[in-house]
Amino acid sequence: MWGMGQAGTARGRPRTFDRDAALAAATRLFWERGYEATSLNELTEAMGIRPGSLYAAFRDKKALFKEVVHAYARSPVGAFVGVALREEPGAYHAFARVLREAAAIYPDPSHPAGCLTISAATNVTVQDAEIAAFLRDLRNANLEIFHDRLRAAQQGGELPADANPRALAGYFAAVIQGMSQRARDGADAAELTEIAELALAAWPRHEPDPPG
């Protein structure tokens, strides 16, 4: 039974480097510069290995990048959106938490600015269009998660009947993507928090009966 981690028999020469540490180094590079702007030379140097080892352990530059994205999506920094939507019972408080945490995480100097998924493959050659499509699908999947949550909120009475869950999902997705970009352009946590609070002002309230 192979592929089960440390269990079973480990045959052949053991790996001489820490696979997770190497993946983390690659993550940092891809996050900072994006997919294509990161060369194999930079990758191997940052990971402390030679090209042969990289290809033996990760198969491809593309496969390495996809593994980086999947690991990122499971890390606290990359998974905060899903966690907040899952943990917060109220829809408004869920999205408020998402925006406020984004404002704190995106400019955090302990890692590259912004969101890896949003900014790592915006400019890409035709031959690497697959990578761009991969991230675009991921972003649009996140949009659907927003939409589902907001539709449920409307059915639960948390959103007025005349609110538009799909439009609201697109709005929050756009704001979050914009916050990521602003963080990459140098915006700090204070500025992003103010943006988050303003964005929350768009949350649809039940209108009082018009006078007259």
Next chain:
Amino acid sequence: MWGMGQAGTARGRPRTFDRDAALAAATRLFWERGYEATSLNELTEAMGIRPGSLYAAFRDKKALFKEVVHAYARSPVGAFVGVALREEPGAYHAFARVLREAAAIYPDPSHPAGCLTISAATNVTVQDAEIAAFLRDLRNANLEIFHDRLRAAQQGGELPADANPRALAGYFAAVIQGMSQRARDGADAAELTEIAELALAAWPRHEPDPPG
């Protein structure tokens, strides 16, 4: 007196291609794929010229790109923000027009999706960091224009005294950048218009006196 266009004496062999048309072709490519992902091979093919002609007419890939950006900033598609802020007397209506026009322009199929300035140099090699900085400065300059307009609006009484012009400027900048990204991810004019309308709901109103 040289550099005056068709006036004066035109010595030497005349150019055999339309410089503006070539610039437009380059613009479309850079707009679609970004700075680094666009190769000189693609550029010369799209512009219908050989490398020598490109370097004689535009000096550099970098210089060509900067000229593309400057031409874009003067075109109706790239200048709509400045025009709206200049023409609309009311601050709210000015920003409303900016957002609504962005919703119409960004997904327009007659040109690549989104804003060239926002998306043409997000992923860039270290050696081309100058290009990334060039566009970042441009974006941050736009932020300052927003800020100035909103500060003036507050002094003119269009914004309540407790509103924060700087935060509001960052908010609108983030929304617009997010709308550009959403357009690149496939959002149509209808979806972007709904995003624009929701974004406008964050405009600070003078609060009524709290009851009690």
Next chain:
DNA sequence: CCATTTATTGAGTGATTGCTCAACAAGTAC
């Protein structure tokens, strides 16, 4: 005509790209 100036052409520059491979190293299975 000739001199001058500018543009175009096609071949080709060195550097870098992602990637491969034969040789060797280091482990387990028996």
Next chain:
DNA sequence: GTACTTGTTGAGCAATCACTCAATAAATGG
């Protein structure tokens, strides 16, 4: 020990990158 399996190494692959240049072409000035 031998056989087998897997990892590392260093050299080097073809392709592409942005870019250059001598030769030639096409205009004006005299």
